[in-house]
Every structure is written in C-alpha cells, then in structure tokens.
Amino acid sequence: METKYRVGIAGAGIGWLHAAAFQELGNWFEICSVCDINEARALNLAETCGAKATTDFQQLLEQKDLDIIDICTPSYLHTQQTLAALRAGKHVILEKPAAGSLREVDEMIAADRSSEKRILPIFQQRLGVGVQKLKFLQSRGLTGRAYLCVAETAWRRRPEYYETWHGRWATELGGPLVTLGIHAHDVAMHVLGPAKRVSAQIATLVNPIETEDCAAISMQMEDGSMASFSVTTGCAREITRHHFCFSRLSAESNFEPYGNTSEPWTFSGDTPEIDQEIEQALLEFKPLPEGIPGLFYRYYQAIEKGTELPVTLQDARRSIELITAIYYSARTGQTVGLPIESDHPYYNGWFE
Known part of the structure; x- marks a missing residue:
C-alpha cells in the first residue's frame, strides 16, 4: 500500500494552487490543515479541502499527524x-524566494543536512514539457554548445497589487526580480548551468514602490555562453519568453506569461539533417507531469525512494546568489563574479 503524506498548508494565497495540485495527487497527499493569519481565508481554503483551519503557525507545527x-x-x-x-520534525515545501540572503539559505542547507526531513524549494516552471524536451535533446548530445539565452518576464502589476506586502523590502524582499522573474531565471540556469559574471541595471518606473520594477541583466555563464534577462511589471500584453541558441539548434518557447515552459516549443536545427535528428529523437521522448502537480509528483517519488529532489536547496541558493549579484551590480556599477562567498558585502542580504 502506498504511503499517503498528510499536509498542512501555511498561506491561503498561492496556497490555493498548491492545494489543487495535492488534490490531483490524492492517492499520495491529504490536506489536513490550513493556516492563514486571515481567518476567513483559512476557513475558505480549509472547507474546500475538507481540512481544519487555524490562524496560528505554531499550532500548525504542533499537529503531530x-x-x-x-x-x-x-x-x-x-x-x-x-x-x-x-x-518540529516535518518535511517542508517552500515557495520562492527561499530566503532573503545567502546566509539564510546556507542556514537552511546546514539544518537540512542535520535533519532526516527534506526541503523542496518551488521552481515548477523548469518542469514544463517544452523544457523537458530541451533537456532530453541536451542529454542526447543534439543541442551542441550553448551560445546565447534570452529570458523575458514582461508582466503587468497595477497599484492594487502593492496594497499589502508586495513592493516592500521588508516583506517581499525585493521587486519582480525576487518573486516574478525568478522562475524564468531558474529555467535558464536549469538548462545552461550557473552564471559566472553578472552586470545589471534596475529601476522603479511603473509604480511608486520601494523596490525595483524593471531590470536588465547581462551575464556570462559558467559554460562560456551569454545570457540576457529582462523583467518588468509594465507590459500591457503580458509575456514570458525563453530563446536558446546552440551550435546545432535553437529552442524557443511560446509567450504564455504564466506557462511558457509548457508546449508548444519550437526546435530548429541548423541544417535539414539536424532537423531530422531532432524529429527522430523526440519520437522517443516521454513527458512526465509538469507544473506544481509535476513537482509534487517528483517530490513524492524522491521521499519514498530516497533519491535526489527535483529542485534542491543548492538550486535555491544559485537563484539567491544571482539575485544578490544583480542588486550589487546595479547599485555599484560593477560586474560581479560568481560564486559569492561569505565575505561578500551582500552575503547577509541586499537590503537593510
């Protein structure tokens, strides 16, 4: 008989999407409790899930079941x-960003190593079937050397979005770099590996908020390829886009703002012969579940089999390291070399 894990959800905002994913995998997960400081929100989600509700996070942790x-x-x-x-002896699923500094991520890594429980950071966009196909072609040696990646996160956020905790350093920990573009940047590094050098510009142009709402980033990756990332909350037609250029093919996503890593993706060989190789290889491709359900599906398998997690704290650290480098470069005008060590001025955080 398969193990069923009992889940407590803390946060009834994005928690609704997580709840839907758990319910889709109902043979493996059961939502037993929902916590939110807004009692009405907690009760609403809990009722939908057939779960208990609380406004006290500590009370959630004390639920032994x-x-x-x-x-x-x-x-x-x-x-x-x-x-x-x-x-409290619980496994943890952790929404992005994992932390507000490299120091905090390193604290979590140390705690995770000394625990028998497992932390899953949320980066579900890397599991889109389009990205799965690209990684499959990579594993077959069909992409060749990486040349260039362009990743765009061009969304729209209006003043009402910032009425609670968004757009504030103390609560959101940054602007769209930290909570919106972070997904597209994870996808790029999932395909290409970590960054080596980072140069960035940021600005607050769209809304009168504390944090940035526009960013332009130029990078050299560890594999020698180049990357260009852009983020804004001022785009009338929301899009997210990835375009990868390799020596043997190019790969381009669709423009769906909140799901561009799903199909369709376009793979174009540099010659007709490479097009045929791509076509033949993809006949053998077998997709796995994508999105948040796909992430939780892989999490279950990893816990049950003791295998590597689909997203690790090292992946989360790499994301926070990139954010750290972006803010430092934008404020100092310097190009930042990675990795960032504990003696870096922003190791303890990029805001006061």
Missing part, C-alpha cells in the same frame, strides 16, 4: 518558518 508543511506565506517569513518546521 502532519508530515509536510507547505509554506506559501509572504517572502520574509520563509526562512524562519522553514527552520521551525524542520525543528
């Missing part, structure tokens, strides 16, 4: 709640 705490709270709470959940 829970196996997993799913943290969907505002960014500034992520580190402290993750560490508390580990101390």
Whole structure:
C-alpha cells in the first residue's frame, strides 16, 4: 500500500494552487490543515479541502499527524518558518524566494543536512514539457554548445497589487526580480548551468514602490555562453519568453506569461539533417507531469525512494546568489563574479 503524506498548508494565497495540485495527487497527499493569519481565508481554503483551519503557525507545527508543511506565506517569513518546521520534525515545501540572503539559505542547507526531513524549494516552471524536451535533446548530445539565452518576464502589476506586502523590502524582499522573474531565471540556469559574471541595471518606473520594477541583466555563464534577462511589471500584453541558441539548434518557447515552459516549443536545427535528428529523437521522448502537480509528483517519488529532489536547496541558493549579484551590480556599477562567498558585502542580504 502506498504511503499517503498528510499536509498542512501555511498561506491561503498561492496556497490555493498548491492545494489543487495535492488534490490531483490524492492517492499520495491529504490536506489536513490550513493556516492563514486571515481567518476567513483559512476557513475558505480549509472547507474546500475538507481540512481544519487555524490562524496560528505554531499550532500548525504542533499537529503531530502532519508530515509536510507547505509554506506559501509572504517572502520574509520563509526562512524562519522553514527552520521551525524542520525543528518540529516535518518535511517542508517552500515557495520562492527561499530566503532573503545567502546566509539564510546556507542556514537552511546546514539544518537540512542535520535533519532526516527534506526541503523542496518551488521552481515548477523548469518542469514544463517544452523544457523537458530541451533537456532530453541536451542529454542526447543534439543541442551542441550553448551560445546565447534570452529570458523575458514582461508582466503587468497595477497599484492594487502593492496594497499589502508586495513592493516592500521588508516583506517581499525585493521587486519582480525576487518573486516574478525568478522562475524564468531558474529555467535558464536549469538548462545552461550557473552564471559566472553578472552586470545589471534596475529601476522603479511603473509604480511608486520601494523596490525595483524593471531590470536588465547581462551575464556570462559558467559554460562560456551569454545570457540576457529582462523583467518588468509594465507590459500591457503580458509575456514570458525563453530563446536558446546552440551550435546545432535553437529552442524557443511560446509567450504564455504564466506557462511558457509548457508546449508548444519550437526546435530548429541548423541544417535539414539536424532537423531530422531532432524529429527522430523526440519520437522517443516521454513527458512526465509538469507544473506544481509535476513537482509534487517528483517530490513524492524522491521521499519514498530516497533519491535526489527535483529542485534542491543548492538550486535555491544559485537563484539567491544571482539575485544578490544583480542588486550589487546595479547599485555599484560593477560586474560581479560568481560564486559569492561569505565575505561578500551582500552575503547577509541586499537590503537593510
């Protein structure tokens, strides 16, 4: 008989999407409790899931029948709640960003290593079937050397979006670099590997907020390829786009703002012969589930079999390291070399 893990969801905002994914995998997960500081929101989601509701996170941790705490709270709470959940003997699913500094991520990595429980950072966009196909072609040696990647996150956020905790350093921990573009940047690094050198410009142009809402980033990756990332919350027609150029083919996503890593993707060989190779290879491709359900599907398998997680804390660290480099470069005008060590001025955070 398969193990069924009992889940407590903390945060009834994005927690709705997580709840839907758990319910899709109902043979493996059962939502038993929902926590939100807004009692009405907690009750609403809990009723939908057939679960208990609470407004007290500590009370959630004290529920001995829970196996997993799913943290969907505002960014500034992520580190402290993750560490508390580990101390309570729970597995943790952790929404992005994982933390507000490299120091905090390293604290989580240390706590994770000394625990028998497992932390899953949320980066579901890397599991889109389009990206799965690209990684499949990579594994077959069909892409060749990487030359260039362009990743665009061009969304629209209006003043009402910032009425609660968004757009504030103390609560969101940054602007769209930290909570929106972070997905597209993870996808790029999932395909190409980590960055080596980062140069960036940021600005606040769209809304009168504390943080940036526009960014342009230029990078050299560790494999020698180049990358260009852009992020804005001022685009009338929302899009997200990835375009990868390799020596043997190019790969381009669709423009769907919140699901561009799903199909369709376009793979174009540099010659007709390479087009045929791509076509033949993809006949053998077998997709796995994508999105948040796909992430939780792989999480279950990893816990049950003791195998590597689909997203690791090292992946989360790489993301936070890139954000750290972007803010430091934008404020100092310097190109930042990676990796960033503990003696870097922004190791403890990019804001006061």
